[in-house]
Amino acid sequence: MLNHAMTLEPAAVETVFQADADFDLVRAAGRGDSGAFEALYRKHSRRVFGVVWRLSGGQVARAEDLVQEAFVRAWQALPNFRFESAFSTWLHRLAVNTALMEIRSRSGAEDLETGDAALDFVATRDTAGLRTREQLDLERAVATLPERARAVLVLHDIEGWKHEEISIELGMAVGSSKAQLHRARKLLRERLGEDHDRD
Structure with a gap:
């Protein structure tokens, strides 16, 4: 459920453009610029790691895998990114959903505590x-x-x-x-x- 944002009016979209410090990088990455995407990764990976780390119970390797998966999904989705929200907000939600998908896939497993x-x-x-x-x-x-x-x-x-x-x-x-x-x-x-x- 990545797209919870409602469709915005053109003026509202323009406001998001102006407010989003990542606009140029996101636009370039959406056109396939891997350097721009790497810059986005460096800028946002720490915050993304923080939320998936908490969701994964402090398991570092699991959180790192989820961060990588979230950024792969972001790279695939960027060509269709419409700036209906700030990139950081969209990426954060995508990362949370990536972690939740993994939790749902483990729902049949015993509810174990971390080691x-x-x-x-x-x-x-x-x-x-x-x-x-x-x-x-x-x-x-x-x-x-x-x-x-x-x-x-x-x-x-x-x-x-x-x-x-x-x-x-x-x-x-x-x-x-x-x-x-x-x-x-x-x-x-x-x-x-x-x-x-x-x-």
Whole structure:
């Protein structure tokens, strides 16, 4: 479900053109300019990695694969990109949907928690010391949530999606999305409480 944007009037499209700092690069990449696309990749891959990393439970290799897949899909779709939204918004949504497609494809698998390697990465990823202990504890706890509960939490509480959108993208009822969010928040409280109890 990549195209949630409504069709815009010509004047509104022109406003998006003017506001989108990536316009020239996107237009060139849409015509097959691989150098322009590489520049877009360098500019946006970090943010794309951030969201798919959270959705994948802090699994670095899985997140890197999803980033690559998202950019391949972007390259294929760019010739038809109509600037109905900013490129960064469109790419972010495409990346989220790429991760959600992978989660849906795994829906028959047991709802496993992430392994220690993912948690070690969360603990050490900020070598510049830019994150507080509380932020690292929260990211570590989010990474250990069961997959669908984690996806609902990330989409609802971090990305700002509504339950109706989540239910469509994850193929679940709205009530199930709300239940998964309740479950995720409860597990987070328990795990963060456990972490603090150990201090």
